[in-house]
Amino acid sequence: MNVHSGEGDLPSIREYYSATQLRADRWSALREAAEGLHRHGAEGRQGKKLLKQAEALFDALEPIEKYWAFPGAHAFDHLRKMLDHGNAEDLSVSVRRIARALTSGAYRRRSIPLSSDEIDNEDYEDEASLGPEARALGRPYFEILIVDDVNEHQERFLRHSLQRMRRPEDPFIYEPVVVPSLEDALMGILFNHNVQAVVVRPGLSLKSKNDLPVLNQYLTRVAADEDVDDLEPHAYGPETCRLIAKIRPELDAYLVTDRSAEDIAGMDLGLCRRVFYNQEDFLELHLNILRGVNRRYKTPFFTALKEYSRQPTGVFHAMPISRGKSISRSHWIQDMGAFYGSNIFLAETSATSGGLDSLLEPRGPIKEAQDMAARAFGAKHTFFATNGTSTCNKIVVQSVVRPGDIVLVDRDCHKSHHYGMVLAGANVVYMDSYPLHEYSMYGAVPLKEIKHHLLTLKAAGKLDRVRMVLLTNCTFDGVVYNVRRVMEECLAIKKDLIFLWDEAWFGFARFGPTYRQRTAMDVANTLRETLRAPETAEAWEAQQEELKGKGDDAWLETRLVPPPDARVRAYATQSTHKTLTSLRQGSMIHVNDQDFKGEVEQAFHEAYMTHTSTSPNYQIIASLDVGRRQVELEGFEFVQRQVESAMAIRRAVRTHPVLKKYFKVLSLSDIVPAEFRQSGQESYYDPEQGWIDKWAMWGQDEFVLDPTRITLAVGGTGWDGDTFKTEILMNKFGIQINKTSRNTVLFMTNIGTTRSSVAYLIEVLVEIANDLDELLDDASKMERRSFENRVAALVEHVPPLPDFSRFHDSFRSSKDTPEGDIRTAFFLAYDEDNCDYLDLDDKLMDRLEKGEELVSASFIIPYPPGFPILVPGQVISPEIMSFMRALDVSEIHGFRADLGLRVFTKDALKNLKKKKS
Structure with a gap:
């Protein structure tokens, strides 16, 4: 049932995930209705239906348009009058121009004439169809939100006063939007992605009069932990600035106040850029x-690189390709120059002069670019990397972990961490994630598992050796930790613990208010504040008294409070190129460590020197600089659209009658067990209830699911995940993905995903489902049975996922705790005389089941799932071997089928024991 009668076949408001989607579709529908009225008139059955539909669409758009500068409230009211007066021709022209300008973004580049008397000579080209040069010539456009409860005359005065200040030399152009209240300001910054600045004036009120549900949902995200109802009027302005900083910290806020400087000085103004006094x-x-x-x-470095490329220089250094000389002089590689164009070669150099900088010792534009990235991502320090997050992980591990330190590691983390443990000489405690046997996937490490290992090490007197906890957030499949809770409770056990959060797939999260609260840097900044608060000390002292004399079980079941003198020590590594705009291998290391300067900085510098090339790619560095600019100015918009795209796919698969027969989008309840979902929510979309707001679950649940990742169960098609990925999606339809399990494929939306891409994916899935329908309709009894057997093998008979077994005693210091010396095991295998090879056959299984200890000499990493199922020094369990034999993937790193499984000989293990004793 539609919320507004007369809107035809449009989905109801409750079916829209966001007001942005609603706005776009309603303008498109209004254009069709206005053109229909122009053709048919308002009389007759068809005309009356169109008139009623247009009126309903105006009603639906009216509360939304108050938050946008284009077309603006005045123009919108004028359109409504055209409809009321029956001026169908002018209405059709004006609505068509507005709808096309909104779609193409033309209003950002030039004024859009709305009257049919005004000639619009320029075509409404889509911004994406313009060449980069044409788009770069225009001045960037944005909107500012003025918060002041004024009448129409005063609003016009404010708007015109700012517009009169424009100058031809201004680098940007903006339009103002005026809203009356604090609540409207919050809805505005969460809804209007064009807003880059907010001006808070003394006349604002508190409550919004806008009661559109799809807009009010934005307020629930703030009201969950903020109470503004009891504010005094004089606090409305400062509180608005504070909440803006909390929700969208990248925005600039300006406070105009008539209060004295002394009154304002004691208030929290968030990140207010300036206060104007009366x-x-x-x-x-x-x-x-x-x-x-x-x-x-x-963009300090990108600008410097552009300037360098324009300088006439003589090249007498190590790069023939610099300035494109080796290409322009060639008779055989001209196609390379034609393909890439000249600028990339003009900007290629090995020099660090001419306004450029050194990545290894940055003092100029690279240093400035890294400082700006630190500001953007909420870090204290940020470092660029040009060879991927694999290297970033090794840099952090090597800089903070010393030989013999104990590190708690997520067992199914990226392989670079495991190799990092080898390089650093860490004693590793592998922690198991909860398994999802049905889908051949792992989730994430439960907090109880982490606390259990910390408490075990504490009881053994080894807590002083525990250096770091290493976790993946979010996982490849989209499982996101409650970062704050993990850090708080772990610090309650060891107050100087270091945390390395692998955010390779989570770089975008800083720029979505819901996501941000589960990022390492945001939590680190929050903890710095809360640990200083008197309430924290009081809560910690009360809890210590309560837990006095109690055993580990009480500590495991209690939500622990960190001591007020705990040290905040967080590192995050991000693959910028995976989720934001950057050339391949562009990554960042973000640091928020209170002891970085005094304890880590020198070691970090050495590790950075160890792993960073002395000839870094300047184009990658420039792309990191530009990618930072983009997310600070439009990251909020792009992340919002990314989530909307993913939600559209979820809804389509769950509601389409043909797709439901063969496919299933895994929901929250499929990927996060009930014990970790304190909110009780089971999905993001329900066909009966519509969209479920995710703010509450993201605030309290131990684990949540990143909605931008859509895990699609494909076992019902009879194809395994790898076959479906390669033979169907890629070879037949040109759709690329890179993560599968035995019976699932993972679709990841990103900030470049368009609604057209989403539509194409859904069309492809429908075509696949229809083809299967036709195939089964014509199938013989035996063919149908064969299909059912293949489905059953993928859906019902899935091999259980094995846990980490243990390190062999030869690589452990004691049997009381599980840490293992992975470095010794790794290098022991360098001598081939210490290794043997075993066939993966029934004889091997029989030996394992009889209790024989066989120890892996290598990392064994199948793709998928892409993490080690065996590491050097690990005892091979029957469960691991059963899983390995059941794998149907073509790529297993560390295993050669022609030789077999590489294990240590018994003599090698005995000799090692003798040396240690």
Whole structure:
């Protein structure tokens, strides 16, 4: 049933995940209705139906358009009057121009004439169809939100006063939007992605009069942990600034107040850029707005590289390709120059002069670019890497872990961490994630598992050797930790514990308010504040008294409070190239460690030197600089659209009658067991209830599911995940994915995903399902039975996932705790005389089941799932061998089928024991 009668076949409001989607579809529908009225008139059955539909669409759009500068409230009211007066021709022209301008983004580049008397000579080209040069010539456009409860005359005065301040030399152009209240301001910054600055004036009110449910859902995200109802009017402005900083910290806020400086000084103004005291200096405000946006727009290294490429230089250094000389002089590789163009070669150099900088010892534009990235991502320090997050992981591990330190590691983390443990000489405690046997996937490590290992090491007197906890957030399949809870409870056991959060797939999360609260840097900043609060000390002392004399079981079951003198020590590694705009292998290391300067900085510098090339790719560094600019200015918009795309796929598969027969989108309840979902929510979309707001679950659940990842169970098609990926999606339809399990494939949306891409994917899935229907309709009895057997093998007879067994005693210091010396095991295998090879046959299984200890001499890493199922020094269990034999993947790193499984000889293990004793 539609919320607004007369809207035809449009989905109801409850079926829209966001107001942005609703707005786009309603304008498109209004264009069709207005054109229909122009053709048919408002009389007759068809005309009356179109008129009713247009009126309903205006009603639906009215509360939404108040938050946008284009077309603006005045223009929208004018359109409504055209409809009321029966001026169908002018209405059709105006609505068509607005709808096309909204779709193409043309309003960002030029003024859009709405009257049919005005000729619009320019075609409404889509921004994406314009060449980069044409788009780069225009001045970037944005909108500012003015918060002030004023009448129409005063609003016009504010708007025109700022517009009169424009100058031809301004680097940007903006339009103002005026809203009356604190609540409207919050809805505005969460809904209007064009907003880059907020001006909070003294006349604002508290409550919004807008009661559209799809907009009010934005307020619930703030109201969950913020109470503004009891505020005094004089606090409305400062509180608005504080909440803006909390929800969208990248925005610039400006407070205009009539309070005294002494009153304002004691208030929390968030990240307010400037306070204007009781004045109407519009030029000063205008200049500050432009300067604030320019602060984020600057790209120090990219700008320096562009300047360098324009300089005439003589090249007498190590790179023949520099300035493109080796290509332009060639008779045989001209096609390379034609393909890439000239700029990439003009900007290629090995020099660090001419306004450029050294990545290894940055003091100029690279240093400035890294500092700006630290600001953008909420870090204290940020370091660029040009050879991927695999190297970033090794840098962090080597800089903070010393030989013999104990590190708690997520067993199914990326292989670079395991190799990092070898390089650092760590004693590793592998922690098991909860398994999802039905889908041949792992989830994440439960907090109880982490606490259990810490408490075991504490009881053994080894807590002083425990250096770091290493976890993947979010996992490849989208499982996201409650980062704050993990850090707080672990610090309650060991107060100087270091955390390395592998956020390779989570770089975008900083720029979505829901996501941000589960990122390492945001939590680190929050903990720095909360640990200083008197309430933390009181809560910790009360809990210590309560837990006095109690055993580990009480500690495991209690939500632990960290001591007030705990040290916040967090590192995050991000594959910028995976989720944001960057060339391949562009990554960042973010540091928020209170002891970095005093304890780690020198070691970090040495590790960075060890792993970073002395000839880094300048194009990658420039792309990291530009990628940072993008997310500070439009990351919120792009992440919002990314989530919307993923939600559209979820809804389509869950509701389409043909797709439901063969496919299933795994929901929250499929990937996160009930014991970890304290909110009780089971999915993001329900056909009966519509969209479930994710704010509550992201605030409290131990694990949540990143909605931008869609895990599709394909076992019902009779194809395993790898076959479905390669033979069907890629070879037949050109759709690329890179993660599968035995019976699932993973679709990941990103900030470049379009609605057209989503539509194509759904069309492909429908075509596959229809083809299967036709195939089964014509199948013989035996063919149908064969199909059912294949489905059963993929859906019902799935091999159980094995846990980590243990390190062999030769690589352990004691039997009381599980840590193992992975470095010794790794290098012991360098001598081939210490190794043997065994066939994966029934004889091997029989030996294992009889209790014989066989020890892996290698990392065994099948793709998928892409993490080690065996590491050097690990005892091979029957469960691991059963899983390995059941694997139907073509790529297993560390295993050669022609030789067999590489294990240590018994003599090698005996000799090692003798040496240790």
